[in-house]
Amino acid sequence: MHPLLKRQLKRLGLTDPKIPLSSGNWSQLLERISHTYIEADQGRELLERSLALSSKEMQQLYDNLRQTSEHRLQNIQEKNQNLIENALDGIIGINAEGIITIWNPQAAKIFGWSPYAALGKDLAETIIPPSFREAHRQGLKRFNESRQGTIINQRIELMALHHEGREFPIEVALIPIFEDTTYEFIAFVRDISESKQTELALRTSEERFRKIFSQSNDAIFLINPEQGTILDVNSKASAMLGYSKTELLQTSISQIHPTEMDLLQSFFKKVLQEGHGWTDQLTCTTKSGNCLLAEISASVMSIAGKTSLVALVRDITQRKEAEQALRQAKNAAEQAAKAKSEFLATMSHEIRTPMNGIIGMTGLLLNTELTSQQHQFAETVKKSGEALLTIINDILDFSKIESGKLDFETIDFDLRVAMEDTLDLIAEKAGSANLELVGCVDSPVPTALRGDPGRFRQVLLNLISNAIKFTKEGEVTVRIALLEETSEAATIKVRVQDTGIGIDPLAQQSIFQPFQQADNSTTRQFGGTGLGLAICKKFVERMGGTIGVESQVGQGSTFWFTAQLFKQPQAPSVLPNKDLQGLRICCIDDHPVNRQLLEEYAKTWGMSATSASTPAEALGLIQRAHERKEPFHIAIVDMEMPGMDGMALAREIKANPQLAKIRLLLLSPLGQRIDAKEAKAAGFLGYLTKPIRQTVLKHSLETIMGLKTGNLQHSDTPIVTPFSSLESEKTGRYPILVVDDHQVNQQLAVLLIERLGYRTDVAANGQEAVEACSTNPYSLVFMDCHMPVMDGYDATKKIREMESMKREAKEKDSPDPLPLTPDGTLHVPIIAMTANALSGDREKCLQAGMDDYLPKPIRPDGLTQILEKWLCSGPIKMDRGKRESYE
């Protein structure tokens, strides 16, 4: 029953269907039914109305809902798009056919394809390298069939292809997104080229360090300094100590250094406090109980936040043994070298003594009447003896250098005099070889210097001797220039230039080594020991300089050296003397360097100098000067010139009354004597010998101009030649003994003394001097004080002892075949020659029994004074300077 009817019936109390209806009830029922219908209609109406209402609401609701969801969807899409656009990874979508559907800007950046170019393309053809394309296609096919793939939903590394064609590594995460029956892959891509490179670098570096660690020749220990435990070791450590790596990792270092644990512990403490490393030598004990000496270098480092110690340990047992052996060998070698040097010194002394005898006696022999053949033989003996002596002296010098016994003096000397002295020593040799020898000190060079003039001369002499030895024709020029000057010192450069055989570049590198010669063949043309330049090098180095050579084969050589020398505190003024100022001089010499030198010297004195290279040119110059009314005051004429010699030129000038007034000075060839009479007859007022000494030249010019005496030198004044006194001197006196260990000093003293007309003997040390005095009588002895073997003081004492013994013997009237001194006083004057300018030195010499004192370097005037003082009846009364002044 319809519930509404049921309700109306219930209201009428007609709940029991079997109750018969009354008419009241019936009309009520009908009313009620009608009412129910009305209610039903109302209800339906209401329902319809509310239905209509709710459907409208529903529509509205639906519209709202749709709008909201569309909006949300759009938002999501925009977000997604944003995400894709701005993602830091490349995002690529591909469909089931492998066609690109998504390609974000980062993907464009990674692969070089723009989105427009990539979208719609087959992925395989775009970014997969050709060698992987087939695999990719197969994978895709498999996935299509089985919906399964090995590279899905994980990060993998692959090789990709860039638009430019290069392959590079990428990291990819591939996610499939299913939609109905189909799907799409989304790939998230990263370019990992950089991280791969870093990884590779890291791997390489790690491998390198692992190799260093494992293959190191040193044992490496990683130690925990707090506990002294070993954290890691390399295989060398195991090999060194005889433990396996595992054993070592369980070992404390106290086991390895049982005796030095206290030291190590204090070190560890320090390390932990201060964080410094440390190096030391420690004893290690091996597993078998052997001890070895190890050098340990430990450094501190923080590994994983913990302070650790890395110790590099090297077994130096063998090295120490080798060092010990080396030390012993070195000591032995030094002993041997010392013994060798001493042997050489003794040998050279032993050889030198008879050599001096040979040379001295040959000298005496040459002064006697000899046939020309005998004279020639004796000359040869003397020359050979001198050559041998040079070799011995070289060896002695060299052995002194080798054994570090080379003494260097620091005394005042004049650089120009030292150079000119050296040229003098060698002039004769140059002259007899027909070579021009010229020396020049540039005007800015300070000449009052302090140093060792003996060594300086020795170097110079050696270089000039070599130059002469290796030059057949031409010239040898010495030039001293200034390199640097301070208020206290000067650095000079000396150049010795020759026109000789030259030296090839290879030999140039070795000739400064001992015993090296440019020509080492057995058929060598030139003698020598090959020691000269090695000695020069050492001497030059001691003078704070360097030595070298520039040379071309066949063109000649220039040997040069530099030296740093102190300037004398109160150096004499080197300003030019004004006496010769303004005088006109004509320098006539065919040799350009000589002309240049003469002109330079003349100009230094304020003269007006012109030069001519031939007699004809000179005659023209002199004639024209006369016509200009500016006649030359002086002409210096070289003796040897092609075409017409100096004598003939002088005669021609003097034959012309217009020119005859000119004062003539003759330049004699090197080492040759001039016939003074002939020179005077030709019109010369004086002559000079080459090499030209600046001081002597100046003195001569002043003399012939009358500046010395106030009177002009004229043709009636006797011409005095440098050697005229010697020519007349044939002294019967005993010789003078020169005792000096420096060869050059020795030669120089001999030269100066012999120029004064005395004969000389030489001894190289005190012992040689004593021996010489015991067998020969001497007029006087010049005794160097500091010498090897026996010094001058001891030698003097010995000589004096010998003299007193002879005196005693004489008193006892015993026959003495050898008078000690010519005057029979049995007291030979001994004159100290020493560079020691210290006060008290003179007293020391006198105390030793010497008679007087001649300071070094020896100067001609000082020497003359001493000789005049001690040999009052001396052979000549004029010193060299005076003789050369033509007074």
Ligand code: ADP
């Ligand atoms: P020595 O002359 O005794 O052999 P040095 O040490 O003085 O020894 O010289 C070494 C070598 O250098 C000489 O043998 C020679 O070959 C070469 N030499 C030296 N000076 C000259 C020079 N001026 N011209 C050519 N060669 C030279």
